[in-house]
Amino acid sequence: MPSLRDTIADDLRTQIATGHLEAGARLPSEPQLATYYKVSTPTLRNALALLQAEGLIEKIHGRATSSAARSSDSPTSTAASSPARTSASRSVRHSSTREVT
Incomplete structure (x- = not known):
């Protein structure tokens, strides 16, 4: 059985x-x-540390965490409900991009 950390990371990764x-x-x-x-x-x-280590999110002290943009050859999976539609302090970026904020 996966840990809570892994479950959360999997959901955000998806x-x-x-x-x-x-x-x-x-x-x-x-x-x-x-x-x-x-x-x-x-x-x-x-959970966020796992995603950061994978290059899926970027955390900068004093700034919002952002999601890494996915490259065109990244695998996709089924959608999960999104807690990330609210105001945020993190953001997403593609692994092929150095920083998108």
Whole structure:
């Protein structure tokens, strides 16, 4: 059984891959995401750290976290409900792009 961290990372990864989180789009704040997923902030941060290590999101201290844009050859998967449609403190970027904010 996957951990909460892995489950959250998988959900956000799917949203990025399917375009529900667009390149350069800001993600909701950590407290908002933690509330949405019903987890503690440290658990959520662990999930975000996985995505950051994969190059799917970019976290810059003092700035919003952004989602990495997906390249045209990235695999896609089925859509998940999106907590990222609210105001955000993170954003998405494609791995082929250095920074999109």
